[in-house]
Amino acid sequence: xxxxxxxxxxxxxxxxxxxxxxxxxxxxxxxxxxxxxxxxxxxxxxxxxxxxxxxxxxxxxxxxxxxxxxxxxxxxxxxxxxxxxxxxxxxxxxxxxxxxxxxx
Amino acid sequence: xxxxxxxxxxxxxxxxxxxxxxxxxxxxxxxxxxxxxxxxxxxxxxxxxxxxxxxxxxxxxxxxxxxxxxxxxxxxxxxxxxxxxxxxxxxxxxxxxxxxxxxxxxxxxxxxxxxxxxxxxxxxxxxxxxxxxxxxxxxxxxxxxxxxxxxxxxxxxxxxxxxxxxxxxxxxxxxxxxxxxxxxxxxxxxxxxxxxxxxxxxxxxxxxxxxxxxxxxxxxxxxxxxxxxxxxxxxxxxxxxxxxxxxxxxxxxxxxxxxxxxxxxxxxxxxxxxxxxxxxxxxxxxxxxxxxxxxxxx
Numbered sequence: 001x002x003x004x005x006x007x008x009x010x011x012x013x014x015x016x017x018x019x020x021x022x023x024x025x026x027x028x029x030x031x032x033x034x035x036x037x038x039x040x041x042x043x044x045x046x047x048x049x050x051x052x053x054x055x056x057x058x059x060x061x062x063x064x065x066x067x068x069x070x071x072x073x074x075x076x077x078x079x080x081x082x083x084x085x086x087x088x089x090x091x092x093x094x095x096x097x098x099x100x101x102x103x104x
Numbered sequence: 105x106x107x108x109x110x111x112x113x114x115x116x117x118x119x120x121x122x123x124x125x126x127x128x129x130x131x132x133x134x135x136x137x138x139x140x141x142x143x144x145x146x147x148x149x150x151x152x153x154x155x156x157x158x159x160x161x162x163x164x165x166x167x168x169x170x171x172x173x174x175x176x177x178x179x180x181x182x183x184x185x186x187x188x189x190x191x192x193x194x195x196x197x198x199x200x201x202x203x204x205x206x207x208x209x210x211x212x213x214x215x216x217x218x219x220x221x222x223x224x225x226x227x228x229x230x231x232x233x234x235x236x237x238x239x240x241x242x243x244x245x246x247x248x249x250x251x252x253x254x255x256x257x258x259x260x261x262x263x264x265x266x267x268x269x270x271x272x273x274x275x276x277x278x279x280x281x282x283x284x285x286x287x288x289x290x291x292x293x294x295x296x297x298x299x300x301x302x303x304x305x306x307x308x309x310x311x312x313x314x315x316x317x318x319x320x321x322x323x324x325x326x327x328x329x330x331x332x333x334x335x336x337x338x339x340x341x342x343x344x345x346x347x348x349x350x351x352x353x354x355x356x357x358x359x360x361x362x363x364x365x366x367x368x369x370x371x372x373x374x375x376x377x378x379x380x381x382x383x384x385x386x387x388x389x390x391x392x393x394x395x396x397x398x399x400x401x402x
Binding site: 010035042 | 115144310
């Protein structure tokens with residue numbers, strides 16, 4: 001199953017927040033609550049943290065496993081935990097119409 | 105990152121006026137600043153029989169930048185060659201201005217000319233004298249398969265009269281609008297929380313409260329910058345200051361914090377979570393204070 005970003009969703013990474021998140025990460029801090037990008041569509045706004053942003057950026061037609069493999073090399077997380085988190089996150093984006101799944 | 109106090113706006117509304125007062129390359133320079141500041145969406149509005157060179161230069165400057173462009177223009181400005189130019193420059197949506205049902209008669213011909221790209225829509229400026237036409241406008245869009253209907257924000261920064269309607273009038277409008285089935289393919293953009301409620305009585309207003317000086321900014325034809333077209337509190341001028349400096353100014357941030365404060369009279373109201381205090385610009389214009397409720401709530 002391929003995952004695609006909805007091209008109508010406006011989004012950007014927030015430079016200051018991204019710097020803050022990476023600085024925290026390098027000191028071993030939990031940066032889960034630091035939003036580093038903002039998504040905007042039809043008046044609905046959503047903030048994504050560092051990991052969420054990376055997942056979002058990879059939603060360009062890749063499959064869940066391809067995104068997982070890519071992120072495993074960059075984030076120190078158990079594969080099963082990351083997979084579960086990713087799935088929940090992508091389902092939330094899909095419900096909001098921010099991504100679409102392509103089963104063809 | 106705080107979504108109620110973003111470091112930089114997401115969308116800018118920019119009205120283009122006669123070029124005689126514009127600084128040399130002012131439009132193009134501002135367009136470049138908009139891209140540099142990672143603004144995601146720009147809506148240009150021009151009330152002129154032909155698109156000006158200023159509008160064309162802005163659109164050309166942003167054609168390859170990641171800024172979603174839309175344009176609100178008069179019927180006569182939207183001839184076949186102009187639409188072709190807008191298509192080549194990847195303008196996403198073009199709205200034809202209308203202020204009466206009669207104005208809509210010209211819409212189908214313009215839609216045919218665009219052949220789907222750019223997407224075509226209707227911009228209907230709601231005012232006291234035409235609000236009763238709104239169901240007719242909606243029905244027109246449905247019947248003609250128009251994809252976008254925009255009810256633009258009033259330009260209160262120009263000192264024009266402020267539109268407001270009573271609860272009774274809203275109830276009547278809601279009834280009339282409810283008789284028209286809105287197809288999923290019709291995207292209706294409404295900035296006024298009470299007009300939203302008339303159109304979608306059971307759907308929460310999506311903007312999450314007033315977005316002035318947060319997700320949005322407004323640039324007037326004279327390059328003045330305001331938090332929103334409805335809120336006539338100037339926060340800078342692009343002839344004197346860079347957009348980045350206006351966005352990061354203490355004045356803008358202080359104003360945003362003031363806007364976020366819920367009016368005291370709304371605190372105990374059961375509807376406040378839905379309307380979030382209503383339109384702060386209308387409240388300011390009609391009462392002279394940001395601390396008063398939106399008069400359209402009555």
